[in-house]
Amino acid sequence: MVICNHYAENESGVRLDRPELFRLLADSRPSDVLLVEDVDRLSRLTGGEWEKxxxxxxxxxxxxxxxxxxxxxxxxxxxxxxxxxRMFGAINDMLLDMLAAIARRDYEQRRERQTQGIAKAKANGKYRGRQVDQNRYGAINRLLASGSSWSQVQRTIGCSRSTISSAIKYAQKIAVKSGPETTNPIGL
Structure with missing residues (x-):
């Protein structure tokens, strides 16, 4: 057996829309072997998407x-x-179906436990979520205040438009809390 190509997918096995997987399938020829480390690396899809x-x-x-x-x-x-x-084909199809279903169930259970853990931590006042990068938000707001467009800020900082929007909202929230007499710590 010769390994003719290597594909590394960065998308989650939860999604069917995975560029490297579809490139692999497009590049494949009949009787090629798709070697995966574990079935859950191939699929954590819902039943319908796994069938597709x-x-x-x-x-x-x-x-x-x-x-x-x-x-x-x-x-x-x-x-x-x-x-x-034919016998090994049927056995393998059945095993792959079972393992794909188990992988999906495991994914859903971990998500549920994570949600429960976050809710418990929030109830105990211990969960703060993702922390704001004040340096980055400050740089974004300073660029905007100096007249840079959102597109210029995106290129300069290397961020998305939603990050710019979040930086503006955060600065406005800080300004409201601080009052007009206080200097805004993140650039506005």
Missing amino acids: LKKLIRERQVRVVAVNVPTTWQHLAPAQNEFDA
């Missing part, structure tokens, strides 16, 4: 081999006969 992905994989005639699922390794060896090939 399976259909795409089937249409491309790509065989999935997961390092942690030994029965899928049979795809690496030539089939001894048609019966064995």
Whole structure:
């Protein structure tokens, strides 16, 4: 077996819209092997989206081999006969379906526990969320105050428009709390 290409996906397995996965499928040829570390690296999709992905994989005639699922390794060896090939295909399809469902359930449980943990921390006054980068917000507001456009600020700071909006809202909130006589600590 020859490894002909390597694809590294940065998107979550929760999303079907994953550029590297679709590039891999577009580059693949019939009987190619898609080697994954674990099924949850391939999919934490909902049932319907997993079915769509399976259909795409089937249409491309790509065989999935997961390092942690030994029965899928049979795809690496030539089939001894048609019966064995069909039997291992059915077993592997069933195992991949089960593992994809388990991966999705695990994802949903972790999200639920995270939500519960945040709610508990908020109730105890211990959760503050993501902290504001006052230096960055200050730089954004100083650039805006000096007449820079949002696009110029984006290029200079390397931030999104939503970050600029958040910086403005934060500065306004600080100004209201501080009163008009206080100098704004973040640049406005």
